[in-house]
Amino acid sequence: MSTGALAVVLxxxxxxxxxxxxxxKIVFIFDIILFLLFTALMITRFCLVPRKLMAxxxxxxxxxxxxxxxxxxxxxxxxxxxxxxxxxxxxxxKALRVCFWIYCAIAFSVSIxxxxxxxxxxxxxxxxxxPAWIFPIYPLLVVGTLAGTILPSQPDSASWQIFIxxxxxxxxxxxxxxxxxxxxxxxxxxxQLPSPTVRPGMYVSVGPAGYTAAGLFSLAKQAxxxxxxxxxxxxxxxxxxxxxxxGIMAGLFIVLFAxxxxxxxxxxxxxxxISKKMSFSLNWWAFIFPNAGLTLATIQAGSALKSxxxxxxxxxxxxxxxxxxxxxASFCVRxxxxxxxxxxxxxxxxxxxxxxxxxxxxxxxxxxxxLRRIPTDQLx
Numbered sequence: 001m002s003t004g005a006l007a008v009v010l011x012x013x014x015x016x017x018x019x020x021x022x023x024x025k026i027v028f029i030f031d032i033i034l035f036l037l038f039t040a041l042m043i044t045r046f047c048l049v050p051r052k053l054m055a056x057x058x059x060x061x062x063x064x065x066x067x068x069x070x071x072x073x074x075x076x077x078x079x080x081x082x083x084x085x086x087x088x089x090x091x092x093x094k095a096l097r098v099c100f101w102i103y104c105a106i107a108f109s110v111s112i113x114x115x116x117x118x119x120x121x122x123x124x125x126x127x128x129x130x131p132a133w134i135f136p137i138y139p140l141l142v143v144g145t146l147a148g149t150i151l152p153s154q155p156d157s158a159s160w161q162i163f164i165x166x167x168x169x170x171x172x173x174x175x176x177x178x179x180x181x182x183x184x185x186x187x188x189x190x191x192q193l194p195s196p197t198v199r200p201g202m203y204v205s206v207g208p209a210g211y212t213a214a215g216l217f218s219l220a221k222q223a224x225x226x227x228x229x230x231x232x233x234x235x236x237x238x239x240x241x242x243x244x245x246x247g248i249m250a251g252l253f254i255v256l257f258a259x260x261x262x263x264x265x266x267x268x269x270x271x272x273x274i275s276k277k278m279s280f281s282l283n284w285w286a287f288i289f290p291n292a293g294l295t296l297a298t299i300q301a302g303s304a305l306k307s308x309x310x311x312x313x314x315x316x317x318x319x320x321x322x323x324x325x326x327x328x329a330s331f332c333v334r335x336x337x338x339x340x341x342x343x344x345x346x347x348x349x350x351x352x353x354x355x356x357x358x359x360x361x362x363x364x365x366x367x368x369x370x371l372r373r374i375p376t377d378q379l380x
Contacts, residue, residue, distance in 0.1 A: 004075030144215020196272030210293030220247020
């Protein structure tokens, strides 16, 4: 997910240089390889231990990350347009249109089914509230940016439908996220901060506002082409221009909210570094993906306001993301080599070690220790 987000940012960078698109394509191809590899590994895992599939969907920690798989799909679709549209025929335009609506249907279903499972089968404490509680709705948070990306190549009739769909789904995702923000703020005010090791996961709170602002900017800029002059009103000002202004203002209204959470999280991480209690965990990947949404929002804001200064900030954020990706990847490979992550008993699914391999219904793993459920404050 973070690799795909980085590829999207590189493809939208306002200040380019010779070879940047090639670098972006390389990152995109690497993202596809990782996506296929991890998909194969997950399929293997659930084939070997079938009961873990349903257990993982409502697991109080691992279950939250089911939505991130579909976010990765959306990022691949974004990159397919950014890096493939100019080098392919009309078939890609049609394929992306079909994939967009299939993705929206799946993302909407995931948000309903997964939250329903949590409401029925789990009881999470407000004192353990974390930004990851937003993850089931996260696939819909990137619909606006996906719609804005593929719109320019679509025919008028299809463009209008995608435009409306992008606004509706983005609005739903933003409102659900806003409700989760309230719970998260209550936790921050009434309970302790997450442990230093998992504090990078607090950057997840940056994503909803960042991707929503980016989606609003992107969709607003294309409104004059899609909306007839007198579609909503009879004023002399074309309705598309009115919608464009409203969309840009709404994006500006939200974007600083993302920056606020970015700086709040940065301060808490610095305090964790000073305490020397911070070690690597998979939560470190939150350094990239949520902040990619903030970067995209900044890029779109600079384009909407025609500001070279904002473009410069966006380029600075892009460089930061590239550096953080290499740092996080290095620590991740090192931790994997040492058996600290993605090993039995080390990750979110360690409370499911009691489930044995095979298809027999109620078998348990006799070699696994009886492990207690992990509090959600162990994850972002």
